[in-house]
Amino acid sequence: MNHLVQLRRTLHQFPETALEETQTAQRILEFFRPLSPDQIFENLGGTGLAFVFEGKKPGQRILFRCELDGLPIEDLNPSNHQSQIPGKGHLCGHDGHMAILCGLGEKLSQNRPESGEVVLLFQPAEETGEGAKAVLSDSRFEQIRPDFAFALHNLPGFPLHQAITREGTFAAGSTGMTLIFTGKTSHAAHPEDGKNPSVAISKLILAIPEICRTIPGFCLATVIQVDLGGLAFGTSAGKGSLSLTLRAFDQENLNRLIQEVTTKANSLALDDQLDLKVRFQESFAVSKNDIAATPFAMKAFANLNLVVVEKAEPFRWSEDFGLFSQIAPSYLFGLGAGEKCAQLHQPTYDFPDELIETGVTIFWEIVKETCQVSKT
Missing domain, CATH: 3.30.70.360 (Alpha-Beta Plaits)
Known part of the structure; x- marks a missing residue:
């Protein structure tokens, strides 16, 4: 995972805010070209990207989404990968979420699904609630409209690697x-x-x-x-x-x-x-977990022996992924970033690199459950 960690830290150094993520998108595009996806969609909903990996036989289309944008907040966490852009920082962990989808792309490039398609979507402008709407309004989205959609968000305050789930509404x-x-x-x-x-x-x-x-x-x-x-x-x-x-x-x-x-x-x-x-x-639309998508995620957690916590009430914050739950059975879950991790949107927050491998393996297990990838 060292190269994914380095990618994450590079993205962290050069954050771009909503609808301005051109350089970020270019870095992601350069990462994926050698992986030879079957289709590439550029400038989706503005600066968005989608990479399609086709299976050997027809089947369900599964979409995994992450976010391209950072925040207009100064990064005050001293590190060798501290933001180089004044007044801007990846202080919500979208750099880590992107690294996770890049890792999933590597796995798909080496082992195509037995059936169906997997779409890896890098969405712009999550923080302002504009990105999902822009992507869904893009005429090309019909070519990648999924049968199921999945996403995760790191959650400080919860033990590292813990899966945080909820039936029905996940976030307001x-x-x-x-x-x-x-x-x-x-x-x-x-x-x-x-x-x-x-x-x-x-x-x-x-x-x-x-x-x-x-x-x-x-x-x-x-x-x-x-x-x-x-x-x-x-x-x-x-x-x-x-x-x-x-x-x-x-x-x-x-x-x-x-x-x-x-x-x-x-x-x-x-x-x-x-x-x-x-x-x-x-x-932001309500983020609602569909009962049809839930078993795939829960089986993935079980296969990896992750500690799973069912939250009693939805989160009060909002996530742009909620709009996807209106067009396909969707599932959003949390991944614990550590009990001592600075909270999201704080100037000292930094995504825990240890979560990259956990996120990749969870998504890969979901791919195996939905698209019949060999489990060897």
Whole structure:
């Protein structure tokens, strides 16, 4: 695994953020060319890549996904492979996830499946929730649309190499939501001559907890920013905005939460004669593990004698892989990165190289279970 470790560390040194992963994609492409995949898809959904390894006979198409992008966060972990790009770092472990899929590609190049096809997808822009949608919207995706899709994510705080699983929802769906209220500016001495959105925004903030309580299951709305007027003491604000992050463990509940917040905002805007615009960004679908895909992963864990932990509740964070669970039976699982490992998105985080071999062997076992590769 030494060459995969070196690859991972090189990727770590040169992180690129969402939709800018051109050099990262080029490094991955250079790694795969000698492996002679049967098909290569470049610029998929922007900077994405897909490599197809065909079996000897027709069969199921299995997709494994990893992420290309890093984060706009400074890497503050001193090492001989510390990020060389100011203000950017692979602080979520996508460099390690890429190395795992590269290792799986090596195995497939040496031993094609007996049946079916295996697709290795390197997806752009996971961190912003744009990448999966872009890949699925690419017309060429129909050529690699899978029968099953699998992905993993390293998880600090769990023992190294431990598999973390869950039936049904694995991670929440979420969306960023900004509500922009526009009224009329006036002199601060005569606020009655204007239309200040401060009251509507305040009422909406106070109403949000009750909206969440009316929806069954886990729903959470977090206020992340309030922007109102400017620092002009003689002026009553005529424009303001409220930004929220909405989360739920069920896609229908998330959609309902969005609708309820929008309805309340429209009502408040109407009461105060304000215009309202609603914008969404960084939207993630609920990541849901399908019962049809689950046995393949569980058999792989058992074959490798891994310690498996069934999590009682879904994770509150979101993963762009959730969109794949809407187009094919999918399975997302966690791989423990160590109890003392820095948390994801922290400036001192670094992917544990020991997980590369574990990830490769798990995915390889799934390939053997789904595509009838020789088990010798």
